Amino acid sequence: MPAQPFSIDRPLPEGVRDLLFADAAAWRGMEAALRQTWTAWGYREIILPVFEYADTLATDVGAEIDAEMYRFFDRQGRTLALRPDMTIPTARVVGTRLYDQPLPLRIAYVGSVFRYEPPRAGRQHEFGQVGVELIGAGGRAADAESVALAVAALRAAGLPTFRITVGHVGFFRGLLAALALPEKLAGQVRRAVDRKAEAELAALLAEAGDVAPAARAALLGLARLTGGADILAAVRPLCLNARMAAALADLITVADLLDAYGVADVVTYDLAEVRDLDYYTGITFEGFAPGLGFNLVSGGRYDDLVGHFGPPQPAVGWALTLDRVLLARELQGVVQAEPVAAVLLSAAGCPACLSWAAAARARGLQVEVDPLGLAPDDLWRSARARGIPRVVIHDNAHTLIVRDATGQRALAADDWEEVTRWQNR
């Protein structure tokens, strides 16, 4: 073993990480569970390129993501970028290639995305996303399906406790219209609402001068409009125009459907949710887990995006950050066992043992064959050091010797009943 770790002169660049065995197993396990979930809901996977023209990827994204894109040049000097999310490439595929296919389209994807942003809550510059998009359905049924699928996905990913908060951009947009503030002040109000800075709102309203009392009351009451589906009834008197009323009606319909989906217990509502106000066009939602200050999953309705690439289509979807779900699971005590073989087999001078190994593997057992020709005691020490629970040694044509923590015993070479009991988990 080297006295100094080799990594000293082979550092990793900022923003990327390796996932070692247990983490990789947890990661792939989550991907498999999520794939099974979206498949059960009728979503079909597409595989998207990791880089595209920067202009394409920058379509309709906020200034924040635009500034966070990894950009580089191809040999003709055209600007490329690593995908900062997968919704936009999906919209491109739908707009340019699938525009005449029967609707609705249910699309799923999984892969790395790349953003220059400070590493936060388990997320580096490269992080893993799994997402779904339901395209060509504009109604509340589609909205509710998307939220319910997000709940199903987090459950399938093995996260015990989480909460999804649903909002609607129409409510705050309607309120801004009712307030009729000058542009600069409207921007300040929006940022204050984003931070739930209630006292600041009062100060900003004072600055605004004559604001209709009803609009003032609605803005100041906004921070309280968060909670279970029962708060939606309390919102009705605060609706000042058709837009706010329509947003509320949407949320009430979605809440009823989510109740029917059986996920109402993990869903709350927040009428003051103003994140990505320019991108989303209807409901928005975010998922949170205890101890993690950042969302695990984020989504909403974005009816204006597909139209940038082809015939406009209503769309709703979400993307989940695998890195954060992994971290959230750990915070909640979910432990991923180190992947390890069930058997370490000594096959030196025993061609028949190799066919025994093949037969055991065919029965789903993980079998490692010792390539070093270790003597029995060394073999057992090697197995112990690597967490392999037992070693198998050739005795004669019909008998194997099994050694595990309980000791050593003979095993008939064709006793598959015993061997299948060795399966990990």
Next chain:
Amino acid sequence: MAEPLTIALPKGRLTRDALAFLSRAGYAVPSNGDNGRKLVIEGPDGRLRFIMARPSDVPIFVEYGAADLGIAGLDVVREAERDVYEPLRLPFGYCRLVVAGKADRPDRPLRLERSPRVATKFPRLTEAFFRRRGLAPELIVMSGSVELAPLVALADLIVDLVQTGTTLRENGLTELRVVLESQAVLIANRASYRLRGEEIRAFIDALAANVTSDE
């Protein structure tokens, strides 16, 4: 008894006021929060758990969810630019972040400076303040005794917190511009705000009742 809400408090200038304020709002507070060596303290009534943190670390504890809530100076919160909610301004810890220079420096607008060398503990706010005025400051980031810098010609200007201005005057410095009017602010973790919404709402309301009755 439910799990207490965890609140991060800044050790130092704001500790006493923060504890007194929470006490007035009806929460039992540790008697020796300021002087104790323990950094995590269970509240006597079991409703709050206190994390005593470096002031500039409070927004980090809260952003990451190690604390559900925090009390910090607005100066620290703006400098940290962390993704947290700020539901309430609190009626203490008033001070201002100012640009100061030697009292005998020629009186002319800052925007005519070439590229001022500025010492500060608030690099982000300082940088933004000067950039907005078209200047490219040369920042000297310090962790203490910023007011010393102009005296020994380490910096032309400083950006630092001022309560009364005594320290500045005693060091032959004068206040030139206000960067930020600061006071204590309650911050909340975005996930906790959702996951423990009712408890946090009740906490905010209890504090808010004392904010208004003070003014």
